[in-house]
Amino acid sequence: MNLPNKLTVARVVLVPFFIFFLLTDIVPLSSLWALVVFALASITDALDGHIARSRNLVTNFGKFLDPLADKVLVISALVCFVDMGLAGAVPVIIIIAREFMVSGLRLVTAGEGVVVAAGIWGKLKTAFTMVAIVVILLFAVIFGKDSSSYEMWVTAVEQTLIWISTALTVISGAIYLNGYKSYINTDK
Known part of the structure; x- marks a missing residue:
């Protein structure tokens, strides 16, 4: 297994640790540990793609697992935020629905031998969402962690x-659907 793929696998492995630290109160500074683990996992996302492209180490395994690892990391954070009262269910459901839609689209196009590469809007959506989660x-x-103790401005931010993450998610999803609509023609 090459280095970019190891970084992608590491991102998946870090998710349970992130969830544990985010949702527990038994570990001192658990919120800080959750932040550190999420930040490390997010950095692996930037590194694995850069290394794979610059060293010509792009693999089918990486093409498959990298977007899946991103989805698992981000969706885990957002679902935990709903549980903690830090995010509403509606935007998180919209984000998850888009992820299922794009994953389904990738499956359909893969059957035709076409790889749906991440576009600029998808990358922007992922980057912004990861930064939003870090904030x-x-x-x-x-x-x-108790959202009821927050100042009003913190909740508003x-x-x-x-x-904003939800809007970027909807825009990128619409762009993917429009770009690959010929593969989901309902008349066939």
């Missing part, structure tokens, strides 16, 4: 970040 985790470190 929300930083607020949890500073103000505590968090909700704004989540809704």
Whole structure:
């Protein structure tokens, strides 16, 4: 297994540790540990793609697992945020629905021998969402995990970040659907 694929696998392996630290209170500084683990996992996302492309180490395994690892990491954070009262269910459901839609589209096009590569809007959506999650985790470190103790402005910033992520998610999903609509022609 090459280095980019090892980094991608590491991102998946870090997810349970991230969830544990985010949802537990038995570990001192658990919010800080959750932030550190999420940040490390996010950095592997930037590194694995850069290394794979610059060293010509792109593999089918990496093409498959990299977007899946991103989805598992981001969706895990967002679902935990809903559980903690840090995000609403509606934007998170929209984000998850888009991820299922794009994954389904990738399956359909793969059957035709076509790989749906991540476009600029998908990359922007992922990058912004990961940064938004880091900011929300930083607020949890500073103000505590209990959203009821937050200042009103913190909640407003968090909700704004989540809704911007949702808007980018919808835009990128629409672009993917439009770009590959010939593969989902319902008349065939």
